[in-house]
Amino acid sequence: MYILGVVVSFGVFCIKEYAWRAHDRPPLVGTVFRMLKNFDEHVEYALAHRTSRILFLGHSELWTSDPEVIEHILKTSFSKYSKGDFNTQIMKDLFGDGIFATDGKKWRHQRKLASHEFSTRVLRDFSSAVFRINAAKLAEKISSAADNRTTVDMQDLLMKTTMDSIFKVGFGFELNTLSGSDEMSIQFSEAFDEANFLVFHRYVDIFWKLKRFLDIGSEAKLKRKIEIIDNFVMQLIHQKREQIKNGRDSKAREDILTRFILASEEDPETMNNRYLRDIVLNFLIAGKDTTASTLSWFFYMLCENPIVQDKVALDINESLEGAEEDNNIENFTARLNEGAIENMHYLHAAITETLRLYPAVPVDGKIADEDDILPNGHRVIKGDGVNYMIYAMGRMTYLWGVDAEEFRPERWLVNGVFQQENPYKLGPFTAGPRVCLGKEFAYRKMKITAATLVHFFRFKLEDESKEPLYKVMFTLHMDRGLHLYAYPRSA
Template identity: 35%
Template sequence: MNMPPQLLVSSFLFILPLLFLFVFTKKKNKSSPDSTKQQLPKSYPLVGHYFSISPNQHRRNQYTTEVLQISPAATFVFRLLFGARRIITANPSVVQHILKTNFSIYQKGDSFRIPLTDFLGEGIFNADGDNWKFQRQVASHEFNTKSLRKFVETVVETELSDRLLPILSEAASDNSVLDFQDILQRFAFDNICKLAFGFDPAYLSPSLPDAKFALAFDDAVSISSQRSSSFVPWVWKIKKIFGIGSEKQLAQSISEVRDFATHIVREKKKELAEKSSVDSVDLLSRFLSSGLSDEKFVMDIVISFILAGKDTTSAALTWFFWLVAVNPHVEKQILKEINDQSETSVYSEVKEMVYTQAALCESMRLYPPVPADTKEAVGDDVLPDGTVVKKGDKVTYHPYAMGRMENIWGKDWAEYRPERWLEWNEESKKWSLVMRDSYSYPVFQAGPRICLGKEMAFLQMKRVVAGVLRRFRVVPAMAEGTEPVFISHLTSKMKGGFPVTFVERGGTE
């Protein structure tokens, strides 16, 4: 028999104070001998794991990792309000199951799409089914070897030599502090716009201009992400109805972002209309030339690819440069590799930078650009570790936690050690790269949705590393021993930015 709503609310109000009293009492008894042992969080009637989740919202990646590290199968079922469930895993066999084996069951789903639809619309990162397949098919043409080579040898090289390096050189001569995270985001933003849309926003100009679009984009990402991770989603929905608080700010930010995307799309349409033949290689031209006429849909595609290109590689590089700065023995090996390749072409140089790629893989293991990704089950299932999945459950695989699992990486998982990705070849006297399978290391996703831009990202990052470290030593402008704080929205960031100074290298370095 169904309980009347009034009785349900009354019961909840009666039980809630008792639960608070119980939890408060438990906290006061922390001095008991067993309290130092790590324990899995406890679930309570109606509120589930609220008392464990709520105080850790500001460090949800770190907290979730701690839970998964002590979970027997590296999978844990969080119970939310009124019986809702979220399954989180760092188990490679489970990751393979949801991203490949039973791919059709685990989709973006309404729980992901609805909070993000105002921002991402029907773009590829917010799409399922035929819509996703169409965008994936068209986009795949842009990520072949020829396009990658063009990207490395023209777009990245121009942005690096004409914009990034002169800015760093001036900072070195003035001994000024720059937020390197901001600089790398500007660099990546210019690159993705030029490659994907044939448009140069010149965000990395010497004056480092304030860009209304970039600020609005970051706000839209942050608030949309907060929607997705909200413990009580009806709160943001009510705020949206009344147009108040963060929802008012989100609406203003999305308007700014869509004005920018509209400008890009209309300029590209005009450019294509004036051409006698279509020879543009950028992604937007391909979509428009495929017959798409729905301007909103095309704008959704533009916004999704800006999200992918602006924040992922810049996040990876930010943490990489910090890790290298505090691990001088790694920097020494990278410099040796860079100097050994100094006489080769740009494309050959980055192709041969094996140790550098290992160092990048290792930094993304510890600080993945996308620390967690959630799917929604559209049917009942059972995971390989025996966890029962019910239709409507949210299932999250967690690259950030997986990079910290002893059973995957060994007892030294906390060490930054590029050598774990390498094998020494005695005949050639060279390192060779040994990649982990994509289910133990799902930094670029895996299965049918594996990242199309993976190779492009490595080529871009290795070229930036070579260009910057060949000329400069990157010195964090932080108190000694300070460790930056890892935070994430849809993608990860270094809290408060990454303040650094740049020191020109001498001839003997």
């Protein structure tokens, strides 16, 4: 009866909306069943209408590629839009009350804490040191594959090294997923990725609540994955509290968890272990998947554009005096300080161009908390979802010109110097009051890793005839990995 009721209710809603088609509402282009077919379908939406609408269970979802509309949602009328109960219910089991899944007082509290922590020199220096160490470990692993003339799954390696880096910065513990030496760490990492995938697909599974209630199918699997995640993270929080209590943490105040635990002493009721779990796990979700998937697409684009790959290598050499003669991995990474990577304008442009075409977060959005009128005149009804199509926007000629689908880092450079774009036009780091606090952090991680690998290796696709596929989830993962050959650049 429950299933029949849901189907009938959705059918009646669709008939009413298709029959009515109010002239001041965005054009109606389909239903939820088209929503997550693939992100290239979003390109079709954006080409047909800069703002359109699809039908969900009991409400409409608006889709836009219009920078003015996006600025309106994220900044001008920020108070009218929130994550909303619809998104929160879907995300809460994994994201909890973390910064990416909450609004209001909890969001403001975490935003204030995180803003302070990300601005500290201690965290910046500590994270940079961690990024350099793990970039060197990754280069050594790829060097071994190059010597043996075997392929590497670059995405898998990048996911592991990024997980190790973010975990060290976030929790202060070595995870060692790249080395594969810790079975529990590997189990946690796999559960983390699978949970991300399963939670995202709640958006198109109209029966997910029933499945969760009955503990069957994908919801039963998600429950098991979240138990693995929670047990692992809670154990680390307890260990960290014990280290701080007993004065055994010689690197006090460096990792994010330690800094939040110390802050929790002022408000222990609010900042309990569950709240700490949510805060740091959200940081992990944001930092790991986004940078690793961006770097995966970056190396794919370098393989597709070997001239760009050589230009990136030249940019690195010109930014570091004597880099061409430096064949020692540890010595090289030690020199990748803040000043050096800031001078790598072409590398920065190539990473940004990757984000334009393959954004780490391909779509994002809010829920309308009240009726509103968009800058284009379309009416928004309280309860509507309003989504901006970041993946599609990077391919729009009306935003980027006739060469919108070309990979051309030079579009970001003026006289060799990187130039920022309108953040409402390029959206992977969002904008407005909820702009990503970790943007500089992410670029630093990506540039250190990319500079190390491109300096020492040339990369080539294992099969140049294959087009890459992506998984439809919160972040733009490649499906089936990225299999490359690495060749010593000095050879």
